[in-house]
Amino acid sequence: MVAQILFLVLTLAAIALFTVNLRKIIRNIRLGKAVNRNDQPAKRLITMLRVAFGQSKMVVRPIPAFLHFFVYIGFVIINIEVLEIMIDGIFGTHRIFNGLGGLYNFLIASFEILAFTVWVSCAIFLIRRNILKLKRFSGVEMKSWPKSDANYILITEILLMTAFLLMNAADAKLQSIGAGHYVQAGAFPVSQYLINLLPSTESALVIIERSCWWFHIIGILAFLNYLPYSKHFHIIFAFPNTYFSNLEPKGEFTNMASVTNEVKAMLDPSFVPAESEPGKFGAKDVTDLTWVNLMNAYTCTECGRCTSVCPANITGKLLSPRKIMMDTRDRITEVGQNIDKHGAEHQDGKSLLDDYISREEIWACTSCNACTEACPVNIDPLQIIVELRRFAVMEESQAPASINAMMGNIENNQAPWKYSPADRFNWAEGS
Amino acid sequence: MEFKVPTMAELMAAGEEPEILFWVGCAGSYDERAQKITRDICKILHHVGIKYAVLGTEESCTGDPAKRAGNEFLFQMQAMTNIEVLNAYNIKKIVTGCPHCFNTIKNEYPGLGGTYEVIHHTQLIQDLISEGKLKAEGGESFKGKKITYHDPCYLGRANGIYEAPRKALEVLDAQLVEMKRCKSNGLCCGAGGAQMFKEPEKGNKDINVERVDEALQTNPQVIAAGCPFCMTMLSDGIKLKDKEQEVKVLDIAEITARANGL
Numbered sequence: 001m002v003a004q005i006l007f008l009v010l011t012l013a014a015i016a017l018f019t020v021n022l023r024k025i026i027r028n029i030r031l032g033k034a035v036n037r038n039d040q041p042a043k044r045l046i047t048m049l050r051v052a053f054g055q056s057k058m059v060v061r062p063i064p065a066f067l068h069f070f071v072y073i074g075f076v077i078i079n080i081e082v083l084e085i086m087i088d089g090i091f092g093t094h095r096i097f098n099g100l101g102g103l104y105n106f107l108i109a110s111f112e113i114l115a116f117t118v119w120v121s122c123a124i125f126l127i128r129r130n131i132l133k134l135k136r137f138s139g140v141e142m143k144s145w146p147k148s149d150a151n152y153i154l155i156t157e158i159l160l161m162t163a164f165l166l167m168n169a170a171d172a173k174l175q176s177i178g179a180g181h182y183v184q185a186g187a188f189p190v191s192q193y194l195i196n197l198l199p200s201t202e203s204a205l206v207i208i209e210r211s212c213w214w215f216h217i218i219g220i221l222a223f224l225n226y227l228p229y230s231k232h233f234h235i236i237f238a239f240p241n242t243y244f245s246n247l248e249p250k251g252e253f254t255n256m257a258s259v260t261n262e263v264k265a266m267l268d269p270s271f272v273p274a275e276s277e278p279g280k281f282g283a284k285d286v287t288d289l290t291w292v293n294l295m296n297a298y299t300c301t302e303c304g305r306c307t308s309v310c311p312a313n314i315t316g317k318l319l320s321p322r323k324i325m326m327d328t329r330d331r332i333t334e335v336g337q338n339i340d341k342h343g344a345e346h347q348d349g350k351s352l353l354d355d356y357i358s359r360e361e362i363w364a365c366t367s368c369n370a371c372t373e374a375c376p377v378n379i380d381p382l383q384i385i386v387e388l389r390r391f392a393v394m395e396e397s398q399a400p401a402s403i404n405a406m407m408g409n410i411e412n413n414q415a416p417w418k419y420s421p422a423d424r425f426n427w428a429e430g431s
Numbered sequence: 432m433e434f435k436v437p438t439m440a441e442l443m444a445a446g447e448e449p450e451i452l453f454w455v456g457c458a459g460s461y462d463e464r465a466q467k468i469t470r471d472i473c474k475i476l477h478h479v480g481i482k483y484a485v486l487g488t489e490e491s492c493t494g495d496p497a498k499r500a501g502n503e504f505l506f507q508m509q510a511m512t513n514i515e516v517l518n519a520y521n522i523k524k525i526v527t528g529c530p531h532c533f534n535t536i537k538n539e540y541p542g543l544g545g546t547y548e549v550i551h552h553t554q555l556i557q558d559l560i561s562e563g564k565l566k567a568e569g570g571e572s573f574k575g576k577k578i579t580y581h582d583p584c585y586l587g588r589a590n591g592i593y594e595a596p597r598k599a600l601e602v603l604d605a606q607l608v609e610m611k612r613c614k615s616n617g618l619c620c621g622a623g624g625a626q627m628f629k630e631p632e633k634g635n636k637d638i639n640v641e642r643v644d645e646a647l648q649t650n651p652q653v654i655a656a657g658c659p660f661c662m663t664m665l666s667d668g669i670k671l672k673d674k675e676q677e678v679k680v681l682d683i684a685e686i687t688a689r690a691n692g693l
Contacts (some may be wrong), residue, residue, distance in 0.1 A: 061618070214577060241440040251589025252538035256503045260543065263507040309612075312617040318637030364632040367499050367624030368584040373544075373615050389501030403500050406628035410505055415489035416628055425487035427459070427466040428436040428473075 002159060003431040004264035007089035007217075014221035025298060028336040032291035034360060036204035047378070048243040048286040057376040061305070067121040068394035071157070074118035081111050081164075085217050095171075098185030100318075108186035116190045119161040122154045126272065129154075146302055153232045160219045166213035169194035172206045174386040177202060182209075226429035237299035238377045243294055250369040253386060256281070272279040282390025285351040286332040289387055290337070296379040297329035319364035321381035324325035328384060353388050362388045363400055436473050438487040439520045451476075452522045455537065456529035457492050458471040459658035464666065465528075465659035471688035472528050472552050477693050479564045489516055493535040500625035510535075514545035515616050524548045526555050528684060529578075530585035530658045531623075537590070551586055552658050553596040553683045560602050570692030573603040578686075579610055579651040581642065581665060582617035585657035599683050603690055608649040618642050622660035643668030647678070649677065655679045 028074035037044075050056045055072065059067040087096045098104050129137050129150060139151070169191035174182040179202050198205060228231045258281065283289050286297075306321035307313050313320050331352045338346045352363075365385045372380050392398045399407070406416045414421045442449055453476065459469040474481045494509030504681035507559075515526075520660025525547050527533045537549035565683045576601055586592045600607055612618045621631065621661075631637055636659070643665060648656050654669070656662045665680045 029491060071602040155479045174671045220443045229462050249534070249538050249590050251534035251585050253498055253505065255539060259507050263504065263511060266508070267511055274605060282502065307617065309618075310636070311638045312632070314618075315621075315631075315638050317632045319632070360632055363629070364634075365624050366584070366619045366638065368622055369588040369618035370584075370616075370619065373588050386499075386501060387661050390503060391501075394500035394504060399500060399502075401455050402629040407497055407500065407502055407505055408626065410492045410494070410497055410509065414509075415461060416492060416496050417457065417461055420490060421491070424490060425438070425485070427455070427469050428432055428463075428485075428487075430466055430470060431432060 001092070002402040004090060004092045010218065010221060011089070011191050012299050014225055018224050018228070021225070022335060024340070025228055028292045028332050028377065029291050029298065031287045031332070031335065032294040032334070034129065035290040035292055037292060040155050040247055043242045043247055044399065047247070048239055051245075051376070051378055052238040052242040055379075056375065057374075060374070062157070068123055070114070070121045070373050071116040074114040078111055078164075079115055080107065082217075082220060085213070089217065094181055094320075095183055095185045100181055104185055105187040106156045107200060108168070109189050112190040114164065115161040115164050119165075121157055122161075126151065126154045133179050136308045139304065139307060141320060142302070142304075146326065149230050150302070152226075153230065156219065156223055156226075160216055160223070162185060163212040163219065165194060167209055167216060170198055170209035170212065173198055173200070173203050175180060175204065177205075179206070184410050221352045231300065231302045233300055233379060234301040241299040244295065246380055250372055256390075280391065281394035281417055284391045284395070285386035286328055286335055288385060288391070289328070293380070293387075294332050295330060295385050299327040299377055300329060300379055301313065301377070302326065303376065305374040305376065306379070310372040311366055311368060311375045317364040318358065319361045324332070324357060324361070324381040324384055325379060326354060353391060357388060359392065359398070364390070366367055432470060432473070434477050435602055436633075437484045438520075439484045440489065440527045442484050443520060447482075448521065450482045451524045451526050452483045452517070452520070452523050452624055453483050454527040454529075455485055455490060456527060456532040456659065458663075459528050460635070462488070462659060462663070464662055468659065468662070468682040468684050471682070471693070472685045473525075473557065474688050474693040475559070475565070475684060475691075479559055479689065484517065493530040493532045494539055495535045495639055496625045496628060497534070498539070499623070503555065510543050510545070514540055514543060517545055522547055524550075526550050526552055527608055528552045528659065528682075530583040530589070531660065534589050538597055546651070551592060551657065552593065553586070553599050554681060556599040556687050557595040560599065565687070565688040565691065567602045567604070567687075571660060571689040573605040573653070573690060576652045577609050578603070578605045578648045578653040578655050579646055580613075580655040581610070581620065581646065581658075581661055582614060583656070583661050584617070584619050586622050587602065587617055596655070596683050600655060603686070610645050610649055610650065612645060618645065620661040620664035621660075622664050627660050627663070639664035639668040640671060643672060647672065647674065651678060653662045653686070653688060654678060654687060655683055656680060657683050
């Protein structure tokens with residue numbers, strides 16, 4: 001009874017804490033500007049099923065795709081086991097689903113096999129990160145926390161799977177010696193190999209089985225609450241992020257409606273623009289970006305596929321699309337913390353541009369869309385870069401001198417180079 | 432030119448309408464190397480007997496480099512001015528030799544009141560080949576030559592056009608070799624996003640050199656391009672590598688014109 005109450009309190013507390021943090025993050029995302037991403041629901045659903053659920057963009061790199069697929073499937077399927085643990089924990093039962101008979105044995109067997117593949121995959125991932133030191137996992141933005149974060153996630157998953165398998169091994173051994181409460185249930189294709197490692201006294205086995213059971217479930221609850229502080233959040237956000245992702249051609253940049261009004265008024269004096277609130281052009285800080293940009297930032301898994309294909313980054317420039325996303329996330333997190341501490345009106349005098357992302361970074365982008373193509377969850381770093389450029393150019397007139405010259409030429413000569421418009425058709429005279 | 436390139440103004444004055452408007456773009460109008468490509472596109476249009484016209488001095492920058500640089504004001508000024516001209520001439524269909532103009536007119540003009548059917552010249556060439564109006568005979572033979580095609584970002588990733596330029600090359604009976612990074616994984620030439628008009632930021636290599644190094648790994652005789660900016664970047668890279676004698680950088684329009692002896 002004490003165990004059941006303790007279990008219930010722990011579970012409710014974990015869910016409550018997670019809800020509080022999730023709501024804060026959703027509030028932060030809502031600090032972004034409005035953008036309509038509710039069109040074409042069928043196409044959006046298909047995109048989500050294909051890209052997030054089906055992981056279609058992972059297959060570009062077969063090895064991590066293969067390993068990640070096992071971790072993903074393992075995670076999804078083992079949640080059925082968590083359901084059983086929940087019911088057992090609350091009602092004090094043991095292996096409540098054992099009434100399913102043959103199906104139950106099949107389920108437990110498949111959980112075990114998946115737990116093993118997850119274990120192996122995570123171990124390989126740890127080796128890739130820490131021993132092979134793949135280039136993709138390094139970079140200026142991959143120091144300290146991001147580096148540890150990735151390792152903590154993998155180690156936690158290995159520990160959880162180990163506890164699960166040890167629990168099953170102890171349970172199987174208890175079943176074989178006919179201990180009370182331990183019903184004959186389940187099949188143990190993996191943990192059977194661990195049985196010989198265990199002691200043979202019933203009391204010791206019960207201690208092992210129970211402590212692994214508690215460790216496994218507390219681990220899961222703790223991991224749930226780790227998500228909001230971690231790149232691992234992608235397991236939730238990958239789905240809405242792909243659903244609300246850009247469906248238009250990648251080359252299409254938004255036409256700013258606020259500018260359209262002004263340009264129309266300039267070209268046609270009789271034009272009366274619709275009333276709109278004066279806002280700034282482009283983005284100086286995260287709250288000038290759209291909510292989709294901010295959701296992108298929380299979704300980023302820091303895998304570095306974007307940066308590894310970025311022509312600017314490949315050739316040694318400062319720009320890293322992954323850093324753009326991580327900076328955006330760090331800044332919106334900071335803005336959220338300011339609101340929590342000092343209220344909604346608080347200004348800390350910092351901004352995304354300059355305090356987090358430098359001018360050198362935004363002016364290195366070729367807008368080639370390699371990053372958006374590479375992202376397995378359809379994140380768009382390019383849009384953030386363009387918004388920052390818009391602010392720099394239209395609000396501050398702070399473009400590189402050569403860019404100013406190019407724009408001056410367009411204004412004066414209708415071409416980005418200094419040629420006379422009268423000579424525009426001279427090519428037809430050549431041979 | 433052996434024939435006169437018709438302008439919209441002339442056609443309008445004669446009470447005629449073209450089947451298609453050829454949008455030349457700034458690079459195609461002013462850049463000496465790109466002018467050759469422009470003339471070759473005209474030669475192809477002329478050769479197959481499509482009734483076309485250009486805007487000539489009435490054409491103006493689409494605003495693409497301004498928009499990518501973040502100057503939405505200048506972009507929309509350019510866009511609306513161009514749309515007025517295009518709509519006044521009742522233009523329905525546009526072909527262009529520049530992926531940047533192509534992307535801007537096709538994707539960004541409709542929201543500002545300019546809706547047209549826009550194709551890139553490689554799509555036009557592909558269509559003409561599949562209609563049997565264009566072959567690869569009567570001119571230079573590319574048979575067996577090693578050709579590698581560089582995907583322009585604004586044609587490929589930006590608009591998903593990967594097959595048309597390759598189909599235009601397949602007709603040559605040449606040996607097409609793909610670079611390691613190609614199609615949706617293609618590497619930029621380094622000119623997009625208004626980079627064409629500025630010095631690159633600090634790094635350890637120029638992007639066009641990185642791309643040319645990769646192209647040279649295929650041991651090509653021809654690097655095929657489909658964009659005037661890519662043409663500049665790749666040609667500069669080849670010059671830097673001192674490979675001008677062995678490797679030619681040619682636009683798909685030039686290759687097509689040469690193969691047909693135009």
